[in-house]
Amino acid sequence: MIKYLLFDLDNTLYSIRCGLEENVSKRIRTFLAAWMGMGEEEAMAERRKGVVNYGTTLEWLMEEKNFTDVEGYYRFVHPEGEVDSLRPDPELREFLSGLPYPKAILTNSNREHVDRVLVRLELGDIFTHIFDMRWNNLKGKPHPDVFRRVLGVLEKSPEEVLFIDDYPKYVTGFNVLGGAGVLLDELDSYPDFPGRRIRNIREIVKFL
Numbered sequence: 001m002i003k004y005l006l007f008d009l010d011n012t013l014y015s016i017r018c019g020l021e022e023n024v025s026k027r028i029r030t031f032l033a034a035w036m037g038m039g040e041e042e043a044m045a046e047r048r049k050g051v052v053n054y055g056t057t058l059e060w061l062m063e064e065k066n067f068t069d070v071e072g073y074y075r076f077v078h079p080e081g082e083v084d085s086l087r088p089d090p091e092l093r094e095f096l097s098g099l100p101y102p103k104a105i106l107t108n109s110n111r112e113h114v115d116r117v118l119v120r121l122e123l124g125d126i127f128t129h130i131f132d133m134r135w136n137n138l139k140g141k142p143h144p145d146v147f148r149r150v151l152g153v154l155e156k157s158p159e160e161v162l163f164i165d166d167y168p169k170y171v172t173g174f175n176v177l178g179g180a181g182v183l184l185d186e187l188d189s190y191p192d193f194p195g196r197r198i199r200n201i202r203e204i205v206k207f208l
């Protein structure tokens with residue numbers, strides 16, 4: 001029986017179509033190319049090879065490239081004004097508020113980014129907890145320790161938590177622990193995903 005709702009943030013609490021995360025990806029490319037001293041294509045090819053073993057670009061950089069300037073990375077990748085394309089979503093607010101379950105956020109991003117997005121969406125008061133990368137000791141989803149720590153704080157077993165994320169690798173990571181994960185696949189990008197998959201966040205009511 002579900003007792004808690006755990007949401008990803010980016011492309012989950014707002015539409016992938018607003019382009020916010022696409023801009024984040026562009027800034028990551030620019031940052032990597034400058035830091036690695038190579039062209040963007042070359043830097044991204046290296047990233048693609050390395051990042052498969054990690055949840056985030058940052059973890060790959062720290063583990064394999066001796067990268068240490070975490071705050072500089074966050075400042076560049078998530079600058080002020082990054083949320084300008086977002087608009088408040090009163091319907092989503094009404095939908096989430098109407099669900100009689102406590103709600104939390106688990107993101108592979110930094111807290112400043114989360115706060116900016118939630119202020120912009122006017123959803124800041126909906127969530128009991130925000131678990132960001134610093135809270136997670138800079139380890140991201142789908143690392144099992146991250147999910148276990150979150151479950152520990154929420155005092156719930158994996159099957160009691162409905163976890164909603166737009167990234168298959170993260171949903172699978174939670175499901176492997178016995179969790180109730182759902183893939184939010186707005187653009188029908190992953191028709192072969194073996195687990196539960198929805199196109200619109202409002203469809204989570206099917207699993208409650």
Ligand SMILES: [Mg+2]
Pocket residue numbers: 008009010011012165166167
């Ligand atoms: Mg996401």
